[in-house]
Amino acid sequence: MTIVEKVSDFARHQNAVVMSCRDIVARYSRITVVSGLNFSLRSGEMLAILGPNGAGKSSMLGSIAGTVSGSGEVKVKNQDLGRMNAHLRARNGIAFVPERRGNIFSTMSVKENIDVGLRLLPPEEREAQRDFINDLFPILKKRETAMAGVLSGGEQQMLAIGLALGRRPDVLILDEPSQGLAPAVFDILERAFAVLKNKGLALLLAEQNVPFAARIADRYVILSQGQIVLSGGKEDLANPKELADAFLGKVNG
Amino acid sequence: AASAQESVKIGGIYSLSGPAAPFGVPERDIVEALAAKVNKEGGLNGKKVEVIFCDDQTNPTEAARCATKLIRQDRVVAITGSTIGTGTLALMPIAAANEVPVLAPVGTITVTSKDNKFWPWVFRTAPSDTLIISAIMERGVFQPKHKRVAIMYQEDAYGEAGMKQAKKLSEERNIEIVSAVGAPLNAIDLTAAATNIRNSKPDVVLLKTSAPALGAAFVRAAKQVGIEAPIIGTGSLNQRPFLDAAGPAGEGIQIVSIGNWDDPSERQKELGEVIVAAGKTPKGYAELIGSTGILAAFEAAKRVQGDITGPKIRDALETICDYKDTYLDGNLCYSKDQHEGVFEDTLITVEIRDGKFKTVK
Amino acid sequence: MTIEVKDVTVRFGGVTALKDASLTLERGKILAVVGPNGSGKSTLFNAITGMAKPAAGTVVVDAKRIDDLPAYKRIAWGVARTFQTPRFDPKVTVEEAVMCGFFRLRRTSIMASLLRTPSAAAEEKRFRDRCNEILDDLKLSGFRSQQMSELPMGRVRLVEVARAVANEPKYILLDEPAAGLAVDEQRMLSHEMRRLAERGVGVLLVEHNFNLIRELAEHVVVLKEGSMLLEGTPETIAKNQAFIDTYLGSTGR
Amino acid sequence: MQGSRLKLLMPAFSVIVVIALISPFIFSSPFWLDNSVLVAIFSLMALSMGMAYGQAGILSIAPAAFASIGAFATSVVTTRYGLSPLVGLVLALVLPMVLAYPMARAITRLSPLPLSIATLLLSLVLELAIREGGDFTGGYIGLSGIPTLWFAPNLFSMHVLGWLLVALVLVLYVNLTNSAVGRAVRTARHDPLRATADGVHVPSLLAVYFALSASVAGLAGWLYAHHLTYMGPDSLTMHVSIKIMLMAVIGGASTFLGPILGAAFLTLITLYLPAAETQGMIFGAVLILVLLVTPNGVLGTDWLAFFHGKKRKSDVARVQPAVGGGAA
Amino acid sequence: MFELAEYLLRGALLGVTYGLLAFPVSLLFVTTGSVDVALGAYAVLAAAIMYTVGGPAGVILAIGAAVLASTVVGLISMRLNRPGAVDHVIAVLGTFGLATFLESFILTIFGTSPMIRQPFTTFWDFGNIRISPQMGINLAVCLVILSILFIVLQRTPFGRAMRASAVNPVGAALNGIPVKLIWFSTYVLGGLLAGAAGVLILFSTGADYSTAFTLTIWGFGSAIIFGMHSPLRGFAGGLIIGIVQALSSGYLPGGWATAAPLIFIFVILSMGRMNQIAATGGRV
Numbered sequence A: 001m002t003i004v005e006k007v008s009d010f011a012r013h014q015n016a017v018v019m020s021c022r023d024i025v026a027r028y029s030r031i032t033v034v035s036g037l038n039f040s041l042r043s044g045e046m047l048a049i050l051g052p053n054g055a056g057k058s059s060m061l062g063s064i065a066g067t068v069s070g071s072g073e074v075k076v077k078n079q080d081l082g083r084m085n086a087h088l089r090a091r092n093g094i095a096f097v098p099e100r101r102g103n104i105f106s107t108m109s110v111k112e113n114i115d116v117g118l119r120l121l122p123p124e125e126r127e128a129q130r131d132f133i134n135d136l137f138p139i140l141k142k143r144e145t146a147m148a149g150v151l152s153g154g155e156q157q158m159l160a161i162g163l164a165l166g167r168r169p170d171v172l173i174l175d176e177p178s179q180g181l182a183p184a185v186f187d188i189l190e191r192a193f194a195v196l197k198n199k200g201l202a203l204l205l206a207e208q209n210v211p212f213a214a215r216i217a218d219r220y221v222i223l224s225q226g227q228i229v230l231s232g233g234k235e236d237l238a239n240p241k242e243l244a245d246a247f248l249g250k251v252n253g
Numbered sequence B: 001a002a003s004a005q006e007s008v009k010i011g012g013i014y015s016l017s018g019p020a021a022p023f024g025v026p027e028r029d030i031v032e033a034l035a036a037k038v039n040k041e042g043g044l045n046g047k048k049v050e051v052i053f054c055d056d057q058t059n060p061t062e063a064a065r066c067a068t069k070l071i072r073q074d075r076v077v078a079i080t081g082s083t084i085g086t087g088t089l090a091l092m093p094i095a096a097a098n099e100v101p102v103l104a105p106v107g108t109i110t111v112t113s114k115d116n117k118f119w120p121w122v123f124r125t126a127p128s129d130t131l132i133i134s135a136i137m138e139r140g141v142f143q144p145k146h147k148r149v150a151i152m153y154q155e156d157a158y159g160e161a162g163m164k165q166a167k168k169l170s171e172e173r174n175i176e177i178v179s180a181v182g183a184p185l186n187a188i189d190l191t192a193a194a195t196n197i198r199n200s201k202p203d204v205v206l207l208k209t210s211a212p213a214l215g216a217a218f219v220r221a222a223k224q225v226g227i228e229a230p231i232i233g234t235g236s237l238n239q240r241p242f243l244d245a246a247g248p249a250g251e252g253i254q255i256v257s258i259g260n261w262d263d264p265s266e267r268q269k270e271l272g273e274v275i276v277a278a279g280k281t282p283k284g285y286a287e288l289i290g291s292t293g294i295l296a297a298f299e300a301a302k303r304v305q306g307d308i309t310g311p312k313i314r315d316a317l318e319t320i321c322d323y324k325d326t327y328l329d330g331n332l333c334y335s336k337d338q339h340e341g342v343f344e345d346t347l348i349t350v351e352i353r354d355g356k357f358k359t360v361k
Numbered sequence C: 001m002t003i004e005v006k007d008v009t010v011r012f013g014g015v016t017a018l019k020d021a022s023l024t025l026e027r028g029k030i031l032a033v034v035g036p037n038g039s040g041k042s043t044l045f046n047a048i049t050g051m052a053k054p055a056a057g058t059v060v061v062d063a064k065r066i067d068d069l070p071a072y073k074r075i076a077w078g079v080a081r082t083f084q085t086p087r088f089d090p091k092v093t094v095e096e097a098v099m100c101g102f103f104r105l106r107r108t109s110i111m112a113s114l115l116r117t118p119s120a121a122a123e124e125k126r127f128r129d130r131c132n133e134i135l136d137d138l139k140l141s142g143f144r145s146q147q148m149s150e151l152p153m154g155r156v157r158l159v160e161v162a163r164a165v166a167n168e169p170k171y172i173l174l175d176e177p178a179a180g181l182a183v184d185e186q187r188m189l190s191h192e193m194r195r196l197a198e199r200g201v202g203v204l205l206v207e208h209n210f211n212l213i214r215e216l217a218e219h220v221v222v223l224k225e226g227s228m229l230l231e232g233t234p235e236t237i238a239k240n241q242a243f244i245d246t247y248l249g250s251t252g253r
Numbered sequence D: 001m002q003g004s005r006l007k008l009l010m011p012a013f014s015v016i017v018v019i020a021l022i023s024p025f026i027f028s029s030p031f032w033l034d035n036s037v038l039v040a041i042f043s044l045m046a047l048s049m050g051m052a053y054g055q056a057g058i059l060s061i062a063p064a065a066f067a068s069i070g071a072f073a074t075s076v077v078t079t080r081y082g083l084s085p086l087v088g089l090v091l092a093l094v095l096p097m098v099l100a101y102p103m104a105r106a107i108t109r110l111s112p113l114p115l116s117i118a119t120l121l122l123s124l125v126l127e128l129a130i131r132e133g134g135d136f137t138g139g140y141i142g143l144s145g146i147p148t149l150w151f152a153p154n155l156f157s158m159h160v161l162g163w164l165l166v167a168l169v170l171v172l173y174v175n176l177t178n179s180a181v182g183r184a185v186r187t188a189r190h191d192p193l194r195a196t197a198d199g200v201h202v203p204s205l206l207a208v209y210f211a212l213s214a215s216v217a218g219l220a221g222w223l224y225a226h227h228l229t230y231m232g233p234d235s236l237t238m239h240v241s242i243k244i245m246l247m248a249v250i251g252g253a254s255t256f257l258g259p260i261l262g263a264a265f266l267t268l269i270t271l272y273l274p275a276a277e278t279q280g281m282i283f284g285a286v287l288i289l290v291l292l293v294t295p296n297g298v299l300g301t302d303w304l305a306f307f308h309g310k311k312r313k314s315d316v317a318r319v320q321p322a323v324g325g326g327a328a
Numbered sequence E: 001m002f003e004l005a006e007y008l009l010r011g012a013l014l015g016v017t018y019g020l021l022a023f024p025v026s027l028l029f030v031t032t033g034s035v036d037v038a039l040g041a042y043a044v045l046a047a048a049i050m051y052t053v054g055g056p057a058g059v060i061l062a063i064g065a066a067v068l069a070s071t072v073v074g075l076i077s078m079r080l081n082r083p084g085a086v087d088h089v090i091a092v093l094g095t096f097g098l099a100t101f102l103e104s105f106i107l108t109i110f111g112t113s114p115m116i117r118q119p120f121t122t123f124w125d126f127g128n129i130r131i132s133p134q135m136g137i138n139l140a141v142c143l144v145i146l147s148i149l150f151i152v153l154q155r156t157p158f159g160r161a162m163r164a165s166a167v168n169p170v171g172a173a174l175n176g177i178p179v180k181l182i183w184f185s186t187y188v189l190g191g192l193l194a195g196a197a198g199v200l201i202l203f204s205t206g207a208d209y210s211t212a213f214t215l216t217i218w219g220f221g222s223a224i225i226f227g228m229h230s231p232l233r234g235f236a237g238g239l240i241i242g243i244v245q246a247l248s249s250g251y252l253p254g255g256w257a258t259a260a261p262l263i264f265i266f267v268i269l270s271m272g273r274m275n276q277i278a279a280t281g282g283r284v
């Protein structure tokens, strides 16, 4: 049994543009940290956002998901979510895993957490989706009754990702998903993302871990001080060492 | 000080909010109405009366602040209030230091104790707790068939002082106090307290509370747990709100107090008319003692020759004795060494019959 | 001069998070602990610092058994730590956060602090100077007056390390300090760790980035499901097939 | 940035300057002097609240209770035993501490809301204990005839004394806040475990700090007793504590001058509210309005950012929590 | 023995009243992590209106007024307690402002008289313990509300969403939960429950303008004593506090009778493990 057989069909617009963002701005009460970002995502595509600390990756993702104040057009499947609250964006196809696994509920059990994640699916599809998540991260099944807060860092990270996958989003936004995960879990994620991409999910990923990003992303942009300074395709990512040097050189030099 | 001559300024410090508001509000109302009445009738020796109110929020600190404000800012020549005993005690040093007499509508015994340095400046306008308790004990409690007495009291100066006094009097008479149960003013359920009292098998229950809500709650609880002994209430329970809240459970309860709105004396009827004319309904005890203070102040102001000042009013107050023109049933009397003012002759006994207060004596 | 952990077992309800774990950390050495997610690494830290109660086993620091000491006394005894999920007051500035680390070095009484006696003022100045040094070392000086909530995640971790360093510990326990750091910052951090070791501080490191471990650690302990799987130098371990299968996955091949 | 002595003295200094500026205008008005003394007394209590809540995160509904202990301590020794008010002062400082410490040890590990309920309960029990104190505390009647201070015989000298005490407390408070202890307390307030990892024994540190704040309240009580010369069981009740809490929060609980500002505002506002049943409505509405506009308190709010939105540069605008942002 | 049983029973029945007020406290805490200290005032407002208007129309008006008042608090709290920028204490003080307002409002409009209605003049007799049938009604209403709340919170997806919004508001929003709406509705629901409690209080113990604060304190105390995380605990807390109050006023002298329940709560709070800070759900 492979994961592929279990997943129901994510793809609704094969290879079409699923999300397009224009003039994304992120700001904290007084300062604007990200301004005027434009990009689009096709279904089945993964875009990695690379950049040094403080480049504004998290802020930008937050602005797209609605947790950081900002502006700009966020079109998902031709619907502009740019003016909506975070929860409406979530309902309209965006799933966001913030840093520090900010989307889990520490005093609720793992199972309940996943239930919250499955909430937006039609009831009859929930069990299948739960199985999918549990297959992906068997540890979640094992620790089903534990409170999410007592899980280890990596386990929480898996829960956070599983939670976001629960509602079968159109766009999955991950902020440094590799943090705290053992290298072996990268393999699981890589395989899972491959499957999901095949099914049409678009992924947006912020990473510091360039080798990991290189393994899974199709395209990348490099962000520095809130601006895109470099972008490229899978070809460049093929040699992560070179890319890392280039991007560090760019930023430092 | 110049403007003090155009009108007579009197301060009114009452608890318009907080737990004592059921007293402070009607006190304020009647004082306001009486001042308006005097002014309509041409004022005091031609001078208009101006009463300036201040809310002490049932809090001594605020009462003291009120006194400072009224004396220093508004330059009043006399103060009526505060509604609560501790408020009066707190404001007295300020009033005394500034030589402003205070007419206190409180029963708290220590207020007029001569140990107080401020004694020359304080005048009581209500029956003192000693007076009321002795009267209750004599009239209601100490009867041949009553061998065992239970006391239900509210936990504050009023209730506590009354309870102690009652205990002392009973001891002198060798009558046993079988239980004394206290309840805070804000208690909402007294069935357990009533059960305690019932279990002590009293022949008579003394209910020492000034709050109609608490009194009524006890009376209802007594009915529910089955206390058969008669209940004697004090002072301020002879008011409509108590009757309403007690409902049928109130039947037969005796209260020693001043005044009875269901069966008013001639003087009290007049007071009722004043209240009604001012657009309010008579409530009970508070209007009577409130009116006494302000009337005494008016009378004293009338007796002053020339400029009206605090010391002159004080001296004039000490000349008021055997004074009948208050709405009390008895006479008001102060003198050089006696600032109590109200005596046993003002007290009456009422009983609740058919949902109404009936005067017994 | 060592931390000796002997046969420590930690249970949480039905879960055995750590089973008969033993290790020895010498001062001046860097020892790494690795293992899959949920294998008990953080629990080991907690057991050493007194934040989890072992069901069995002993912890000896510098020949003194500290099993019965409460956590704060262990810190005062010279064992500093960072947390896997950074813990900090979001409203506090970077500088103040680091200043908090000096608490155990405080010699003035509360009375003296109240009156700010000359000795108290001098001590405060000493702390502040040392704080500036540490901030410089970790290249954080530029952010000293920023609030923690305004820092990107990577920098937060550096501040956490700085705070532990400020403690002037004999042993320092770092739980994934390099997660989410850019490559150059990782280098800086390794440099700092080496310097600590050179100054005679024992460093216990939990890290999922095996390259970093290879670079730094002389000795590695591998945990799996709470038990010790193997230990040895990074090189020998990296060749171990069981280790590759359970931990490194495809990154190890 | 370096916690230079001058900078640390700023808050106290600004208080003294403001009072010095005001004094000539109110010198001959006993009414305003009286209000000024009361504001100073409430400022001390509000500072105590600022220490407990603004710094240590203990939302205490007991400062008035501690003040009450201080006030009764000095009242009892001066009226019953004829001792000097200075003896009373020592007791007023020490007794609240002695009581606050064990109590805080028992409850500081509670989360904020239950914690404040626990302090509320304590405050109610203390009120009852004072009532039950019989002749010793004056029972339900209270104690009158408390002597005024021989070294501050008139209102003006009380005014000076009151504000000097406020300034003194401010100096000590600022010093403590900018020390290792102050920092540890702030950490412990946010995350006890984090503080433990810094080597702090959280329960005892918080308890000591809370005891200090109680002592400041005791000082306020001492001043109160000798100013009003009457002390009763309902003088400093839980309702006063709630008002104190509002003062601290409205002014900005974690700032140095905020509680003082709040104390002045709430004490003086009653002068302008109608003396009628409707007072509470206006008071409640004003309170809500103030909170809506400045949820972090008047001095805890970054007003420039408030009015100019994003115009400010980040580095200039940042409030310095190290000095509580009180330098405003 | 009989005496003890009577105190226990009377205490428990008083506890039912406290439990009724503990429900909105627990409910609000479970979903917002905050509390509304104006709950007592809603109850008294409802009682006052019911007292004045009477009849079925009175019930509707009374509860309606309570809901209206709580809507105001809900709106205020929306500003003071935004997801992501949560400061419960400020929000609590905001509700305190409304409580002050309402107390003064009730005092101004309805005056100082105690308000009570006693539809029952005959009592049930349980082996010489006489109980008003109203107490039976209170108990029944209380149990019904308790079961509904318990089932909704613990067994339905909606309840899960409510709890999630308190645990991690931002996370809840990211999972598509309309946190603000849920919080707002909880405030309103709290008003509804408090209003209903107020109507029952009018028919059992009665109320006056100053009762609000007392009701809030005991409701809060009941909700808190065993931990605020569930209405079931709030109910148990109400019962135990009622019983302690009854026992102490039965067996303890004077001021002790009043102090004992307070000390009891204090001791339970300081010993219990229910209300401790659990920053990360219990682990390091």
Ligand SMILES: Nc1ncnc2c1ncn2[C@@H]1O[C@H](COP(=O)(O)OP(=O)(O)OP(=O)(O)O)[C@@H](O)[C@H]1O
Pocket: A028, A029, A031, A033, A051, A052, A053, A054, A055, A056, A057, A058, A059, A060, A099, A208, C149, C150, C151, C152, C153, C154, C155, C180
């Ligand atoms: N709450 C905040 N208030 C003000 N400024 C902030 C806030 N949060 C972040 N910033 C600023 O925004 C900038 C971008 O931060 P962001 O967290 O987006 O970086 P990042 O690229 O995600 O870094 P990292 O990889 O370390 O997580 C930083 O300069 C940071 O100082």
Ligand SMILES: Nc1ncnc2c1ncn2[C@@H]1O[C@H](COP(=O)(O)OP(=O)(O)OP(=O)(O)O)[C@@H](O)[C@H]1O
Pocket: A143, A146, A150, A151, A152, A153, A154, A155, A180, C012, C013, C015, C016, C017, C035, C036, C037, C038, C039, C040, C041, C042, C043, C044, C084, E282, E283, E284
């Ligand atoms: N307080 C606790 N209560 C219950 N279970 C716990 C507790 N703390 C840890 N655990 C469990 O113990 C196991 C080990 O946890 P630990 O945090 O030590 O793992 P770890 O090795 O640090 O993993 P990671 O690399 O993911 O951080 C996990 O399964 C975790 O769920």
Ligand SMILES: [Mg+2]
Pocket: A057, A058, A059, A099, A175, C152, C153, C154
């Ligand atoms: Mg980031």
Ligand SMILES: [Mg+2]
Pocket: A152, A153, A154, C041, C042, C043, C084, C175
């Ligand atoms: Mg870990």
